[in-house]
Each structure stands twice: as structure tokens, then as C-alpha cells.
Amino acid sequence: MSEETPIDPAHTLAEEVVKKLIDEGLVSSGKRAEILGKLTAGTAKAEDWGLWTELALPEEDDAQDESQE
Amino acid sequence: MKALKKLELRAFRGASKPFVLEFDSSKSVALLFGENGTGKTTITDALDAVGNCSPGSLKDRSSTKPKEHLPSLGRTPADVRVRLEDSAGNSWTATMSNSRLLASPPELPLIRVLRRSDLLKLVDAKPSERYEVLRRFVDVPAVVRSENTLRDAATDAKRRFDDAVKHRSEAEQTLHQIWRQNGSPSTSWQAWANDLTSQKTGDLDEAAKDLRTASDAILKALSSLQACRVAKARVAEEERKQAEHRQQVEKTQAPDTRMAMDTASLLRKAADFLKQGEHADACPVCRQPIPIDELRRDLDSRLGQLGQYEKLATAQVRIGNDLKGAQGTYDRQAEAFATDAIAAYAVLQQPAVAEIDGAPDRCADFPVEAAGWIAGSDPALSSEALRALAKFVQGAESLAISLRKREQRLQQQLGQIKTVRALLNNYAKAVAESQGLEKLAQRLKRASDVVRETRIRFTDDILASVARETNRLYGLIHPNERIALSKLELDKARRASLVQLSHFEGADDVPPQAYFSESHLDTLAFCFWLAVAKRESPSQDAVLVLDDVFTSVDSQHLARISQLIIDESRHFAHVLITTHQRRWRDVFRYPSGAGNHTQLIELQRWSLAKGIRAYQTRLALSQLVQSIASEPFERQRVAQEAGILLEAMLDHLALTYRCRVPRTATSDYTLSELLNGTSSLFQKLAMEKPTTPSDATARSSNRFKTVEPKASFTKLKATALVRNQVGAHYNLTGMEISDAEVAEFAQLAVELAEALSCSVCGQIPGKKGGSYYRCSCAEPAAVRMLPLDL
Structure with missing residues (x-):
């Protein structure tokens, strides 16, 4: 093959992953841009995941409250 | 980029003279026909240089150096220039710096070049080499890194959840044990513990403190009483010594012993006086002249005679002083005792102390005379009052023990409350923590699964899509033939390895290299490459260059391949086919091919003096x-x-x-x-x-x-x-x-x-x-x- 310009599919995959995580309420939707950036760059740390997941808990509780109302 | 418009070469490979190739942007395919040695590869290499900064065909050729062989014969790297222009007016230029190709602007046009040599490599490629072709689509190391940290977070949350459950269980067991030790009161250990810890410990603390103060006061009073008794005994002892001395004086043989004792004392004082300092020769009392040494000798002589009486006199003074001291000590001890006894009486009035059995009785023994007495300001208490106080304090001794026991029980009770409260807090904290962590651990685990599954599906979808498209294209070239790609998937046992298997006449998952003809392998590799190239060109902005790719196809397959290229060209900005086979040109030149979509270019015989020369060929x-x-x-x-x-x-x-x-x-x-x-x-x-x-x-x-x-x-x-x-x-x-x-x-x-x-x-x-x-x-x-x- 000739030398070819590389393209990074990580962003495409990261977008898909973040959408699913938010749709399932597993991470905070408010952190979408940050998650996408770190996921694409491969710099998401364990504590980042903990924070994003914890921040989603109140959102999920709110959603449950609304559905009960 | 858009469709090709113009390619200009200067001192690049075969372009020994400046060469310009004009493209018809309205036609999706350009067919460049030229016999061998007319400059086709130079044109392909030029596009590779400007699109990929690649030395093109020189890359895989032995004994070649880009620095020496990319410039035309007799030219230098500094002379090299390749310029490409598209139909939208964009342009890119490649130049050389020593042996490196540089292209500008940095955002290069998307040009994908397939050469015959590449096709052969793809046919025989090892799974890892085949993976390299698709790496840019399926390789997501950054996401994998983030996926790993997510998995770590999920594992850590699970571990912390397990720890919290363990702590909760331990606290629960301990509380349950204490509850049982206390006789399992209330409906459950939890109800008991809640009741217990709801008590106000301040009152208990205060009561324990009062009890401790009371018992200490009694003990202090007892101690004072003891000290008072010792002082009293010493007074008695000193009085006895004084009586004995008095008897001894009375027994002494002398007309007047007391006088003799006084005289001896006086003479001793005079002798001591004369021993100190210088004195005149005269009696210091009567002033009669007398040599002072004689006076001293006289005094010493008389004192020698009165030695017995001097000793009695000295002893009398000493015994008198001792008695006085003992009496003073006793008075102070008696006062201190009275103070301590009154203080003990005062603390026995505290509510927590007054509840103790015997406390009121003891208080009844307290002498009225001592009530309100203040040491130092009030007259000394009478002996009767002191004795009554002593009786009160002695009676309170047993009470001090009760007080101390009661206080210890209260302290135990307080300790238990504090222990249970701490355990209950730990339990509640562990419960809350375990509940939060359980949710967090579950969510992190689910998130980890989502990321992993999405990544695998993402890769599988791409491979399946490439395989489907490869088969679709292959079916167009080989209709009604029982051969196709059956499997294109990552090798799970190896990293970065792509397995390719095929159907062949009813046999599934066989290596195509083992059964396919050379021509079939060529077209399979071509279809795979084309399917990959299509994925790269979702916006139809890639230029495909097929450099003399097909040499072993017959007329029928050539017609189908040319038709396929025409049909697929709409997915790309432009397709350039170079060939030395006149059949390719004629497919499009005559109406059997879609000639109106194709620009036909022919290259004339090359010479160093004239360089590359091209002209447009009309349709027949x-x-x-x-x-x-x-x-x-x-x-x-x-x-x-x-x-x-x-x-x-x-x-x-x-x-x-x-x-x-x-x-x-x-x-x-x-x-x-x-x-x-x-x-x-x-x-x-x-x-x-x-x-x-x-x-x-x-x-x-x-x-x-x-x-x-x-x-x-x-x-x-x-x-x-x-x-x-x-x-x-x-x-x-x-x-x-x-x-x-x-x-x-x-x-x-x-x-x-x-x-x-x-x-x-x-x-x-x-x-x-x-x-x-x-x-x-x-x-x-x-x-x-x-x-x-x-």
C-alpha cells in the first residue's frame, strides 16, 4: 500500500459510546464534551469515570421522580 | 478534494521537461493509456507524492534512493516540484528537501493509490499485514485505554463495596453480641441500640462526677482524720517527755535545782558572748576591771561545775519547743480535718449522692456546731465537735466504697453507650456507604460492559460492512460463481490480526489463496481494497489511482471491472486508471463502455529530451x-x-x-x-x-x-x-x-x-x-x- 493519511476512528466510536452511556443514564449528560474529549484522547482516568458516574446518580433520581409524578 | 483539474510536474521522475496534465473534471473517470516507458508510473508517483508525501513506486524498489531518483535524470531535489489543482480551485504542491518529500498546505488531498505490486501483496498478505490496511478504521487504542481505566474504576468500586459490606457486618455482629450480653432487651438489637444511644449522657456524666467528688471528699476527710490523730499522738508523746523531764529535775540533788539550771544557762550565754569578738578587760555586766581571759576561764570553770544543770536546762528548752510544735501541727490538722469533713458533708447533699443507701443516715451524724463553720475566721471547734466530726467521717467510710462502686457502674454504663453509639454510627455509615457503593459499582460495571460491547460491535460492524461490500463488488465481477468472502474478522488469539476466509464451491471458510485462481485472487484483493477506499470517502472526496492493476483478466471480466469502476466512481472525487493494455482504452473508446463518463488520455513515447507527452483521445x-x-x-x-x-x-x-x-x-x-x-x-x-x-x-x-x-x-x-x-x-x-x-x-x-x-x-x-x-x-x-x- 502507498503511504496513506491516517484517520482516527476513535472519535466516531467515542461518540457512539458516550451516546449510549448517557442514554442509559450511566454518566452525566452535562459532562458529555469532557467525556468525549478524554475518551477520544485516551486520557480518561478511573477517578474521572467515578465522578461522571456519581454525577449521573442525581440525574437518574430526578428522572425517576418525574416518572413517578 | 474535488475532481482533478490539473497536474503539473517539474523535474520529477520521467518529467525531464515541464509537463502538464489537464483533467476533464466533468468526467468521473480518467483512463491514462500508454505503452511501457511512457510515464504512467511517473504520473501515479506524482499523485502519491502530493497526496501522501510518499516516494511511490520507489518505496519498494531496491537500489533506489528518493533523493537521487525522484528528481529527473540530471536534476536535483531542489528542482522537483509537483502541483495538483482540483476543480474547486484548491491546489497542493510537493517539493523535496534532501530525501524527504514535503507537501503543502498541510491538509493533504485524500489520494489512494493501488499498484499492481500492492495488489499482489494484498493477495498474499499475512493476517497482520491485512490488518494494517484496515487499522485506521478499527484501531482505537485511545478508547481501549479509557476502557481499561473504566474497568479499573468498576473493580475498585466493587472492592470498596465489599469492604463496606464487611464493615457493616462486623459492626452488626458486635452490636448483636453486646445486645445479647445485655440480656437481649427490647424487640431487636437495633431498637435497643437506638434507645440506648438516645439517652442523654450529660446527666450520667454529671452524676458520676458527683459520686466521684463525694467519695474523694470522704476519703480526703478520712485521710485528714488520720493525720489529725497522728498529730494528736505526737502532742501526747511530747507531753509525756515533758513530764519525764520534770520528774528528772525533781530527783536531782541540789538546794535549788531550778536556780542552778537558770545560772548555768546564763553563764553559757555569757561564755558564748565573750567568745565572739574583742572585749575589754572588764566585766560586761558590773564593769569591774578584770582581765578578760581570766573572766573566760572563770566562766568555763563555773560551767564545768554546773554541767549537769546545764544539760537539764537545755533538754527542758528542747522538750518545750517540741511540744509547742506538736501542738501547732495538731491544731492545723484539726482545722484541715474539720474543713474536709464539712466539705464531705456538703457533697453528700448532692442528689446523685443522696440517693445512695446510708447517705442520709450518715448525714444525720454531722454535728450541728460544725455546720457553716469556716476555718480561719470562726473560732476553733470544740473537742466535742471534732470528735463528732470524726465519728461522722468514720461512718461515711463505708459510704465512700458504695459511692465508688456506684460511680464505676455509671462509668461502665457510659462506656457502653459510647461504644454502642460508635458502633451504631459505624454501622449506619457502612450501610449508607455500601448502598451508595453498590449502586456505583453496578453502574460502573454496566458502563464498562457498554463501552466494551460498543467497541467490539463497532469493529465487527466495520469488518462486516467491508466484507459485505467486498462480496457485493466481487459478485458484480464474478456473477453466478460460487465463490465469495465468508469471513473477515479479528483473530481473537492474536493482536492486530485480520482473518480472511472464503466460500469456494460449497466449501466454507477456506483460505482463498488455496483455491482461487490468480485472476480471482486479484479481483478479490481489488474489491477488498475498493471497499476499504469507499469507507474512507464518505463525502466523495477521495481520488483513486489504479496503476496498471489488472493484467490477467479476460475480456468479459475486463468489461465487468470497467463497468464496476464506472458505477463506483460516484463515491469518489475522481478515478484515474493507468494501463498499458489497449483493451482498456477500447472498452471505453467504443460504445461497449460508458465512454461519455471517461476521459481518455494517451501518452506518447518518452524521451529524455522531450519528457512525458500526453494527448486526449476522442471516443470512436x-x-x-x-x-x-x-x-x-x-x-x-x-x-x-x-x-x-x-x-x-x-x-x-x-x-x-x-x-x-x-x-x-x-x-x-x-x-x-x-x-x-x-x-x-x-x-x-x-x-x-x-x-x-x-x-x-x-x-x-x-x-x-x-x-x-x-x-x-x-x-x-x-x-x-x-x-x-x-x-x-x-x-x-x-x-x-x-x-x-x-x-x-x-x-x-x-x-x-x-x-x-x-x-x-x-x-x-x-x-x-x-x-x-x-x-x-x-x-x-x-x-x-x-x-x-x-
Whole structure:
């Protein structure tokens, strides 16, 4: 093959992953841009995941409250 | 990028002279035909250089160095310049710096080059090499890194949850044990613990403190009493010593012992006085003259005589002082005792102390005289009062023990409350923590699964999509053949490895290299590469360069591949095919191919002095039309071109409809044979054409016309001899044929070509539809040719 310009599919995959995580309420939707950036760059740390997941808990509780109302 | 417009080369490879290649941006495919050594690879390398900063074909050639061999012979890297321009006015330039190719602007055009050598590599590629082709689509190391940290977070949350559960269990067990030790009161350990810890410990603390103070006060009073008794005993002892001394004085033999004792004391004081300092020779008392030394001797003599009395006198003074001291100590101890006893009485009045059995009784023994007594300001208490206080304090001794026991019980109670409270807090904290962590751990685990599953599906989808597209393309080249790609997947046992297996005549998942012919392997690799290239060009912005890729395909497959390239070219900005095979050029030049979509370029013989030279090739039909219209009228040329066009069209139809023509070893038929062979076909042949070319709604609104080329064919058959008599041979009969007759023959050939071919793509329909053949144009605007079979 000739030398070819590389393209990074990580962003495409990261977008898909973040959408699913938010749709399932597993991470905070408010952190979408940050998650996408770190996921694409491969710099998401364990504590980042903990924070994003914890921040989603109140959102999920709110959603449950609304559905009960 | 958009369609190619212009490529300019200077001092690059074979471009020993400045070379400009103009592209027709309105045509999706450019076919560059040239015999070997005319500069095709130079043009491919130039596009590779400007699009990929790659030395192109030199990359894999031994004994070559880009620094020396990319510049034209006799030129230097500094002379090299490649400039590419697209139809939107964008341009890119590649130059050389030593051995490196540099391109600007930095955002390079998307140019994908497939060479014959690449195709062969792809055919024989190891799974890891094949993976490299797809790496840029499926390799997501950054996401994998983030996925790993997510998995770590999930594992850590699970571990912390387990720890919290363990702590909760331990606290629960301990509380349960304490509850049982306390006789399992209340309905449960939790209810008991909640009740217990709801108590106000301040009151208990206060009570314990009062009890401690009371017991300490009693003990202190007892201690004072003891000290008082010791002092009292010492007074008695000193008084006894004084009585003994008095008896001893009375027993002494002397007229007046007391006087003698006083005298001895006086003389001692005088002797001591005279021993100190200088004295005059006179009695210090009566002032009578007397030598002082004599006086001293006299005093010493008299003191010697009164020694016994002096000792008695000294002892008397000492005993008197001791008695006085003992009495003083006793007085102070008595006062301290009284103070401590009164203080003890005071604390016994505290509520917590007063509840103790015996406390009120003891308090009843307290002497009234001592109530409110203040040491130092009030007169000393009487002996009776002190004795009553002593009785009170002694009576309270047993109470101090009760107080201490009671206080210890209270302290134990307080300790238990504090312990239970701490355990209960730990338990509640562990419960809350475990509940939060359980949720967090579950969510992190789920998130980890989502990321992993999405990544795997993402990769699988890409591979499945590439495999599907490869098979679709392959099916177009090899219709009705029982061969296809069956599996394209990542090797789970190896990293970065792509497994490719195929169907072959009923056998599943076999290596294609083991069963496929060379030609089939070529086309499989090509279809795989094309499928990958399509993924890279979702916005139709990639330029494909196929550099002399196919060498081993037969005519039928060549027609299908060329048709495939025309059809797929809409996914790309431009497709450039270079070939040294004239067959490729003729597929498009004559109406069997979609010539109207193709720009035909031919390269002339190369020389160092002239460099690369290119010219545009006309389609056979437009060439003939131009020749007919040319002045002066070149009859031989017109007859020849018309004849060749006719032969090409009739040969295509004969092949498509399997018309009967005389069998020959080389399948080269004369015009006459082809006309005879296709006569019966033209009795039935009909073309359905949109009234307006490219009208996408023509078929649904019935804006179609049916053209029957039968009449043109019949006339052509009658005049076909013009082709040989004028266009091919020297003969007298031919000389009798007028220019008008030649022109009429050529015009009939043009009419037939226009009747048979699509005015948009230029192709005689060749793709099988339901009951017809159709041209390259997209349905429903395609031209149809009927019937499907004779």
C-alpha cells in the first residue's frame, strides 16, 4: 500500500459510546464534551469515570421522580 | 478534494521537461493509456507524492534512493516540484528537501493509490499485514485505554463495596453480641441500640462526677482524720517527755535545782558572748576591771561545775519547743480535718449522692456546731465537735466504697453507650456507604460492559460492512460463481490480526489463496481494497489511482471491472486508471463502455529530451462525426473509422446475444460476418430511451420513446462494402464509389451508434435487467435494450 493519511476512528466510536452511556443514564449528560474529549484522547482516568458516574446518580433520581409524578 | 483539474510536474521522475496534465473534471473517470516507458508510473508517483508525501513506486524498489531518483535524470531535489489543482480551485504542491518529500498546505488531498505490486501483496498478505490496511478504521487504542481505566474504576468500586459490606457486618455482629450480653432487651438489637444511644449522657456524666467528688471528699476527710490523730499522738508523746523531764529535775540533788539550771544557762550565754569578738578587760555586766581571759576561764570553770544543770536546762528548752510544735501541727490538722469533713458533708447533699443507701443516715451524724463553720475566721471547734466530726467521717467510710462502686457502674454504663453509639454510627455509615457503593459499582460495571460491547460491535460492524461490500463488488465481477468472502474478522488469539476466509464451491471458510485462481485472487484483493477506499470517502472526496492493476483478466471480466469502476466512481472525487493494455482504452473508446463518463488520455513515447507527452483521445463515435465533417473530406479514413466502429458495436451485440458467427481461432470477425450474424437480432432489437436524456421520472410518466435500429442496420448492410472497397483495400470498384456514398455509409454508422447507445453515458446497454439490458445510467433514466434473449 502507498503511504496513506491516517484517520482516527476513535472519535466516531467515542461518540457512539458516550451516546449510549448517557442514554442509559450511566454518566452525566452535562459532562458529555469532557467525556468525549478524554475518551477520544485516551486520557480518561478511573477517578474521572467515578465522578461522571456519581454525577449521573442525581440525574437518574430526578428522572425517576418525574416518572413517578 | 474535488475532481482533478490539473497536474503539473517539474523535474520529477520521467518529467525531464515541464509537463502538464489537464483533467476533464466533468468526467468521473480518467483512463491514462500508454505503452511501457511512457510515464504512467511517473504520473501515479506524482499523485502519491502530493497526496501522501510518499516516494511511490520507489518505496519498494531496491537500489533506489528518493533523493537521487525522484528528481529527473540530471536534476536535483531542489528542482522537483509537483502541483495538483482540483476543480474547486484548491491546489497542493510537493517539493523535496534532501530525501524527504514535503507537501503543502498541510491538509493533504485524500489520494489512494493501488499498484499492481500492492495488489499482489494484498493477495498474499499475512493476517497482520491485512490488518494494517484496515487499522485506521478499527484501531482505537485511545478508547481501549479509557476502557481499561473504566474497568479499573468498576473493580475498585466493587472492592470498596465489599469492604463496606464487611464493615457493616462486623459492626452488626458486635452490636448483636453486646445486645445479647445485655440480656437481649427490647424487640431487636437495633431498637435497643437506638434507645440506648438516645439517652442523654450529660446527666450520667454529671452524676458520676458527683459520686466521684463525694467519695474523694470522704476519703480526703478520712485521710485528714488520720493525720489529725497522728498529730494528736505526737502532742501526747511530747507531753509525756515533758513530764519525764520534770520528774528528772525533781530527783536531782541540789538546794535549788531550778536556780542552778537558770545560772548555768546564763553563764553559757555569757561564755558564748565573750567568745565572739574583742572585749575589754572588764566585766560586761558590773564593769569591774578584770582581765578578760581570766573572766573566760572563770566562766568555763563555773560551767564545768554546773554541767549537769546545764544539760537539764537545755533538754527542758528542747522538750518545750517540741511540744509547742506538736501542738501547732495538731491544731492545723484539726482545722484541715474539720474543713474536709464539712466539705464531705456538703457533697453528700448532692442528689446523685443522696440517693445512695446510708447517705442520709450518715448525714444525720454531722454535728450541728460544725455546720457553716469556716476555718480561719470562726473560732476553733470544740473537742466535742471534732470528735463528732470524726465519728461522722468514720461512718461515711463505708459510704465512700458504695459511692465508688456506684460511680464505676455509671462509668461502665457510659462506656457502653459510647461504644454502642460508635458502633451504631459505624454501622449506619457502612450501610449508607455500601448502598451508595453498590449502586456505583453496578453502574460502573454496566458502563464498562457498554463501552466494551460498543467497541467490539463497532469493529465487527466495520469488518462486516467491508466484507459485505467486498462480496457485493466481487459478485458484480464474478456473477453466478460460487465463490465469495465468508469471513473477515479479528483473530481473537492474536493482536492486530485480520482473518480472511472464503466460500469456494460449497466449501466454507477456506483460505482463498488455496483455491482461487490468480485472476480471482486479484479481483478479490481489488474489491477488498475498493471497499476499504469507499469507507474512507464518505463525502466523495477521495481520488483513486489504479496503476496498471489488472493484467490477467479476460475480456468479459475486463468489461465487468470497467463497468464496476464506472458505477463506483460516484463515491469518489475522481478515478484515474493507468494501463498499458489497449483493451482498456477500447472498452471505453467504443460504445461497449460508458465512454461519455471517461476521459481518455494517451501518452506518447518518452524521451529524455522531450519528457512525458500526453494527448486526449476522442471516443470512436465523436471521432467519426468529426471526420465526416472535416474538410477536405478524407474518404478512406471516414470509411475505415465507420467500419471499425461498426465492427466494435456488432461484435459487442454478437457477444451479448450469442449470435451465430463463423468460428475462428482468434475470434476476429469481418464486418460482413458480423452483419450476417446479427441480422436476425436486428429484426427484434428495440431501444427504450427517455424522451429527454437523464429524465429520472421518464419511465414513471411514460416519457419514453422506442427506437428500432432495424432500418439503419438494413441500409448499412446494403452499403457495408464501402468499408472494404474504400477504407481497407486498393480496388477499381472502390474508385467508383462517390464521397457522398462514403459519407452516407459513415452517417448510417453514426445513426446506428446513436440509436444503440445512451446519449448520456455513451454505452450500448450491457447490464442485465429483468427482461432487458440497461446502460450505465442509474435507473429509472437508463436506456434499455430489448429483448434479453433471442
